[in-house]
Amino acid sequence: MRRLGTLLAVAAIALAFVPHALAPPATLLAALAASLLLEPAALKRAWRLPALLLVLAAAALTTALVGWAAAPSRGLAAGAAVLLRFLALLLLAALASRQVDADAIARGARRLGMTRLGLATGLALNALPHLGEAARDAWTALAVRRRRPLPRLADLPRLAEVLLAHTARVAEEAAAAAALRGHDALARPSAPLPHVPLLVVVTGRPGVGKTPAMRGVAAALRERGVSVAGFVQIPVWGEQGKGGYTVRDVATAQERTLAVKVGERRGEHGTPFRFEPAGFAFARAALERARAGSVLILDELGPVELRGGGHMPAVRRALARPGLAAVLATVRPALIPSFLSQLAVPSAVVVDIEELAEPVAALLAALAPVLPPAG
Amino acid sequence: MRDARAWTHAALFGSLWGAAEASLGTVLKATNVPLSGLVMASVGVLCLLTVRRLQPTVGISLVTGVVAAFLKVFSLGGLVLGPAVGILAEAALVELAMTATASSALGAVVGGALALAEAPLQMAVTAVVITGPEAVVALGKAARALAGWVALPTASPLAVLSAVAAVSGLAGAAVGGLSWRLAGRVTRRLRGST
Numbered sequence: 001m002r003r004l005g006t007l008l009a010v011a012a013i014a015l016a017f018v019p020h021a022l023a024p025p026a027t028l029l030a031a032l033a034a035s036l037l038l039e040p041a042a043l044k045r046a047w048r049l050p051a052l053l054l055v056l057a058a059a060a061l062t063t064a065l066v067g068w069a070a071a072p073s074r075g076l077a078a079g080a081a082v083l084l085r086f087l088a089l090l091l092l093a094a095l096a097s098r099q100v101d102a103d104a105i106a107r108g109a110r111r112l113g114m115t116r117l118g119l120a121t122g123l124a125l126n127a128l129p130h131l132g133e134a135a136r137d138a139w140t141a142l143a144v145r146r147r148r149p150l151p152r153l154a155d156l157p158r159l160a161e162v163l164l165a166h167t168a169r170v171a172e173e174a175a176a177a178a179a180l181r182g183h184d185a186l187a188r189p190s191a192p193l194p195h196v197p198l199l200v201v202v203t204g205r206p207g208v209g210k211t212p213a214m215r216g217v218a219a220a221l222r223e224r225g226v227s228v229a230g231f232v233q234i235p236v237w238g239e240q241g242k243g244g245y246t247v248r249d250v251a252t253a254q255e256r257t258l259a260v261k262v263g264e265r266r267g268e269h270g271t272p273f274r275f276e277p278a279g280f281a282f283a284r285a286a287l288e289r290a291r292a293g294s295v296l297i298l299d300e301l302g303p304v305e306l307r308g309g310g311h312m313p314a315v316r317r318a319l320a321r322p323g324l325a326a327v328l329a330t331v332r333p334a335l336i337p338s339f340l341s342q343l344a345v346p347s348a349v350v351v352d353i354e355e356l357a358e359p360v361a362a363l364l365a366a367l368a369p370v371l372p373p374a375g
Numbered sequence: 376m377r378d379a380r381a382w383t384h385a386a387l388f389g390s391l392w393g394a395a396e397a398s399l400g401t402v403l404k405a406t407n408v409p410l411s412g413l414v415m416a417s418v419g420v421l422c423l424l425t426v427r428r429l430q431p432t433v434g435i436s437l438v439t440g441v442v443a444a445f446l447k448v449f450s451l452g453g454l455v456l457g458p459a460v461g462i463l464a465e466a467a468l469v470e471l472a473m474t475a476t477a478s479s480a481l482g483a484v485v486g487g488a489l490a491l492a493e494a495p496l497q498m499a500v501t502a503v504v505i506t507g508p509e510a511v512v513a514l515g516k517a518a519r520a521l522a523g524w525v526a527l528p529t530a531s532p533l534a535v536l537s538a539v540a541a542v543s544g545l546a547g548a549a550v551g552g553l554s555w556r557l558a559g560r561v562t563r564r565l566r567g568s569t
Contacts, residue, residue, distance in 0.1 A: 017504055062510045069513030078509050085505055117441065120382050124390035124442045131391055132398075157557055163391070164425045164561045171387040175379040 005037030012092055016085055021077065024084035031088040035095055046094035047087065055090070059083035123174060131167060138162045197296075197319075198326040199348040200366045201340075203333050208354045210330045211235075214299040216360035217328060217367075218250040221295055226325070226371060229290035229318070230297030231283045231311075233258060247279050249286035250297045256282040271304070284314040292323025295367065300330035306342055319343070325370040328363065381432040388426040389442025392419055396447045396458065412494045413543060416465060419443070420487045420547070421554040423469040428558035429565070431478040433470075440466020461497050465490040480555050487551015492544035499536055 012030035067075025109118030247258040258279030304310035353359035403411035444459040469486035476482030
């Protein structure tokens with residue numbers, strides 16, 4: 001019954017656009033039948049007195065106009081057609097507003113293979129109150145700054161600029177939050193890697209010692225004569241906690257500033273940090289040292305990389321280098337599914353170092369299949 | 376690459392546009408402010424060009440328009456087909472212009488012109504669909520007669536419509552250029568704050 005009702009509603013909409021004398025009554029009949037099958041109460045809601053008066057006025061005007069321009073009989077026919085079309089469209093509108101909601105749209109989008117569109121509309125709905133609040137704040141801030149209750153016309157571009165920039169920041173944060181939670185449904189699918197070296201994912205809660213473990217492994221590998229390339233990212237601690245990051249080339253032990261804390265509002269990519277292009281260039285150069293037989297060290301790949309930014313372009317270039325022995329990458333536990341999905345690798349060894357007494361030894365053991373025997 | 380930013384930007388800017396349509400658009404329409412259609416079309420052009428400048432991805436303008444149309448239709452609890460179709464048409468025209476010109480300033484000007492010129496054309500098409508071609512012919516005759524009574528030069532309805540669309544298009548070109556400039560300021564603001 002429900003399917004038949006939906007079909008009749010669609011047919012009514014299509015009939016409304018057919019230029020034939022029988023189309024308007026057929027439209028109304030189809031709309032009435034759809035309403036009776038789906039929701040009879042829609043009739044009462046759609047045809048309220050003010051709406052009916054408006055429709056009657058439009059039909060009367062059309063009758064008079066066409067009657068004057070052509071002939072009275074033609075005027076009556078045109079007026080009747082307008083009346084029937086409007087009545088049908090009002091009914092269909094009332095029906096649709098009750099039957100179609102955000103969930104229905106998402107379901108429909110999924111069925112049509114447009115899942116991302118459904119998710120985007122859901123995100124848009126959720127963002128509405130936030131954007132409204134931002135608009136109100138921007139308006140109030142401008143009024144306070146200008147000492148006027150209402151901004152002038154000349155202030156509108158400034159207001160728009162603030163609001164548009166805020167909207168872009170929220171979009172960045174939403175993408176970062178999705179990556180952080182391992183949601184990749186809104187992301188574009190990535191191309192699989194041409195060569196797949198042994199991939200060891202090092203994980204664990206923040207502060208358990210992932211970066212020191214990576215530095216330890218790099219040193220141990222160098223001692224064994226294994227070529228290492230890549231970088232570790234070392235937090236810089238200040239009086240107010242983590243103040244930024246430096247990036248360290250594991251082959252040369254040189255360092256550069258990568259990120260400086262500037263606060264949540266001024267931060268980049270939804271983080272409280274400002275990133276230095278020179279730091280990324282330095283990390284890129286460190287990755288370019290990788291050659292056949294190297295172990296690639298990546299510490300640490302976060303939400304920025306999982307959205308394709310930050311180190312990711314250089315990482316993908318390094319991973320495409322033929323003959324790499326292994327890749328050792330630090331990733332937070334929540335990001336592992338997204339990370340593996342992004343690289344499109346068939347398998348990986350995941351080492352959670354949180355419970356390990358000797359994390360360096362455990363990582364060397366994970367790399368053992370591709371390492372030369374220890375001298 | 377897996378980058379969700381294009382979709383989140385389309386969702387958020389569509390949300391902004393849809394919110395503006397549902398609030399400012401409704402108020403302007405209800406209070407019968409002259410040229411409210413052009414004002415709202417300009418807001419749409421601004422949102423479309425800003426999202427395109429921040430995320431120059433093919434198809435992003437169209438997705439932004441679909442999201443805005445969805446919100447416009449359902450935010451007030453009643454299906455309003457006309458404005459939703461207008462939003463979709465505007466987004467499609469900006470998408471076309473920006474894709475053809477590789478997201479350049481020229482595309483912004485052309486897209487703005489097409490988007491604003493579309494508004495009077497859409498009104499005419501809607502009138503033809505709802506009232507029928509006969510009523511539109513009668514309306515043209517009435518307009519000519521009225522013009523004759525008040526001693527104004529008469530012109531065919533098509534010529535009048537073309538003139539209105541051309542003037543709207545010129546205004547749209549200016550709106551497109553200014554919006555592209557404002558979008559550039561937004562981009563610099565975002566980069567400068569990081």
